[in-house]
Amino acid sequence: MARIAVIGAGMGSLAAAARLATGGHRVAVYERAQTYGGGVGRYERDGFAFDTGPGLLHLPAVYRDLFVKTGKETLERTVELVQVDPASRHLLPDGTGFALPNASRAGVVAALDEAFGAGAGERWSEVMNRARxxxxxxxRPLLEDTLAADTGPLGRDPYPARRGLFGRGSARTLAEVGRRELKHPGLVSLLAGYVLAYGYDxxxxxxxxxxxxxxxxTFGSWYVGGGLRALADAVYERxxxxxxxxxxxxxxxxxVEKDGRAVGVELADGTLADADTVVRGTPRDPLPVDLARFTVLLALRGPRPAGTAHRTIVHGADSAHDGRPGTGAPTVAVLxxxxxxxxxxxxxxAVTLTVTVPAQxxxxxxxxxxxxxxxxxVVEVAxxxxxxxSERILWREVRTPADTERQTGFRGGAVPGPALAGASGAYLRTGNRARAEGLYLVGGSAHPGGGLAHAGMSGAIVADLIAGGPGGSR
Structure with missing residues (x-):
C-alpha cells in the first residue's frame, strides 16, 4: 500500500488519516504544534477547562460515519454525545427573551409566535422551507462530493425567489432575506445571529x-461530554x-515534487520524508482576511443555577463588531x-463568551x-x-484573532466558514485535488470549508479520492 504524508493534525487531516490507515496505507502525520486538533483546542487552569474552538457539534452523522468506517467502536460508545435542549436561548436589546427547542420545527414556530406575536413563527418557517x-x-455538490471542475452552477444562488403580492423577487444577501421576508426586527436579529456564529457577515x-x-x-445541536476537545481526542486515538x-x-x-508529482515533504529542519501521496491539511493559499472570533474564558465562583440554558445569545449589532467604543453592543454567545x-x-x-469580529x-x-x-x-453585555x-469572576483568559493566527496558521486568525453557493462562487473553497499529481487538500481552507462537520466531510472526500473513488463522503 501507499506511503502517505499528511501535513497538519487538524480535524480534517485526522479524519482523512484514520480512513486511509484503515484502508491499509502507511500514514504519517506531520504537525508543527505539539498537539492535534487544530482549532479544536483546550485551555485548563486551576481545575477549570474550556474549549477554545467550537463548543457544539452539528451534523454528528459525519463523525458517526467516520467511526463506523474505521473500527468497531461507534461514536456514541467512544464519546458521550448529548443533545442540547433548548438548543439556544435568545435575549434581544429590547428585553425580549425566548428559548428555541432542539430540532423541533413545531416547537420553534410556537416559541417565535409567543415571543413576537401570531404569524412570526410561520414567517420563520417559510424561510426555513426555502432554505430546505x-x-x-x-x-451533494457542495458538501458530500468533491468540487466539480465546473463550479459555475454553484456560483448561482439557489435560494428560491419569493412569490408574493408584489411578484417575484430574489434576495441577494441574507440581510435582505431578513428585511424582506421576516420583517420583524427580532426575527431579523435571530437570522443574523446564526450566520454570525459561522463567521459570516x-x-x-x-x-x-x-x-x-x-x-x-433540522439536525440538532449536540454537546460532547468533557467538551469538544474530547471528540478530537477520540479521533486521534482512532x-x-x-x-x-x-x-x-x-x-x-x-x-517535494518531481516531474509534476508530489513525492514527499521537506521539514523546516531540512529533513526529507518520502511519500507516494501527500495530503495538505494546512492553509497554503491565504483565504481572504474576513472575520474571526474573540473569546473570553471565565472562571466563576458560585454554582451554575439549575435550568440554565447551555447556550444563550445576547443580541447586539447584527454584524461583526470591531471593538471600537461607541459602535453599539456586540452579539455575544454565552456557553x-x-x-x-x-x-x-x-x-x-466555567463559562465561555464568544463574539464574531474582524480578523487581525x-x-x-x-x-x-x-x-x-x-x-x-463583552462581559458587560453577557x-x-x-x-x-462581574462579581463572580475569579479570573479570565482572553483569546483574540491574533492568538488564533499563531495557533492555527490561518492569516489574520480568520476562521474558515463552510462553503456556500451563490455570490459568483466567492464562498467556495479550493478543490480537494491540487495542481500537482498525488497532492490533495483537506481541512477548512479546502472544499467543503470550515467547521467540524465540514472538516469530517473533507477528510472522507480526500480518502475516497486517494482510494480511487469519485471523491464522495456518502
Whole structure:
C-alpha cells in the first residue's frame, strides 16, 4: 500500500488519516504544534477547562460515519454525545427573551409566535422551507462530493425567489432575506445571529446562507461530554489504533515534487520524508482576511443555577463588531455547559463568551489595552444572561484573532466558514485535488470549508479520492 504524508493534525487531516490507515496505507502525520486538533483546542487552569474552538457539534452523522468506517467502536460508545435542549436561548436589546427547542420545527414556530406575536413563527418557517430547497440542491455538490471542475452552477444562488403580492423577487444577501421576508426586527436579529456564529457577515453573505440555521434546527445541536476537545481526542486515538504515525513539533516547509508529482515533504529542519501521496491539511493559499472570533474564558465562583440554558445569545449589532467604543453592543454567545469535568467543584462554573469580529489586520488586536477593553465590554453585555457576572469572576483568559493566527496558521486568525453557493462562487473553497499529481487538500481552507462537520466531510472526500473513488463522503 501507499506511503502517505499528511501535513497538519487538524480535524480534517485526522479524519482523512484514520480512513486511509484503515484502508491499509502507511500514514504519517506531520504537525508543527505539539498537539492535534487544530482549532479544536483546550485551555485548563486551576481545575477549570474550556474549549477554545467550537463548543457544539452539528451534523454528528459525519463523525458517526467516520467511526463506523474505521473500527468497531461507534461514536456514541467512544464519546458521550448529548443533545442540547433548548438548543439556544435568545435575549434581544429590547428585553425580549425566548428559548428555541432542539430540532423541533413545531416547537420553534410556537416559541417565535409567543415571543413576537401570531404569524412570526410561520414567517420563520417559510424561510426555513426555502432554505430546505437550498439544502436539497446543494447537499451533494457542495458538501458530500468533491468540487466539480465546473463550479459555475454553484456560483448561482439557489435560494428560491419569493412569490408574493408584489411578484417575484430574489434576495441577494441574507440581510435582505431578513428585511424582506421576516420583517420583524427580532426575527431579523435571530437570522443574523446564526450566520454570525459561522463567521459570516449577514450583509454580504449570500441568501443561500439561510441553509446554516436550517441545518442546525433540522439536525440538532449536540454537546460532547468533557467538551469538544474530547471528540478530537477520540479521533486521534482512532488514528493511533489504525497505526497512524504522528510527528509533533515537525513543521513542513514544503511539498517535494518531481516531474509534476508530489513525492514527499521537506521539514523546516531540512529533513526529507518520502511519500507516494501527500495530503495538505494546512492553509497554503491565504483565504481572504474576513472575520474571526474573540473569546473570553471565565472562571466563576458560585454554582451554575439549575435550568440554565447551555447556550444563550445576547443580541447586539447584527454584524461583526470591531471593538471600537461607541459602535453599539456586540452579539455575544454565552456557553454554560452542565459538565462537572469542566470545573473544580459544584461551587464553581466555567463559562465561555464568544463574539464574531474582524480578523487581525483590519483591526490590530495586539494594540496595547485594546483586547482587554473589548473583553470588558463583552462581559458587560453577557451580564444580561448572567446577572451579577462581574462579581463572580475569579479570573479570565482572553483569546483574540491574533492568538488564533499563531495557533492555527490561518492569516489574520480568520476562521474558515463552510462553503456556500451563490455570490459568483466567492464562498467556495479550493478543490480537494491540487495542481500537482498525488497532492490533495483537506481541512477548512479546502472544499467543503470550515467547521467540524465540514472538516469530517473533507477528510472522507480526500480518502475516497486517494482510494480511487469519485471523491464522495456518502
Amino acid at each position: 430547497a437550498v439544502w436539497e440542491v446543494t447537499r 449577514p450583509g454580504t453573505a449570500p441568501a443561500s446562507a439561510a441553509v446554516l440555521p436550517y441545518m442546525e434546527q 488514528c493511533l489504533a489504525r497505526g497512524v504515525e504522528f510527528h509533533f513539533g515537525a513543521e513542513v516547509a514544503d511539498v 454554560r455547559p452542565e459538565d462537572a469535568r469542566l470545573r473544580p467543584d459544584d461551587g464553581h462554573e 489586520g483590519p483591526v490590530d488586536w495586539t494594540a496595547e489595552g485594546y483586547a482587554d477593553a473589548f473583553a470588558d465590554r 451580564e444580561a444572561a448572567i446577572p451579577g457576572l
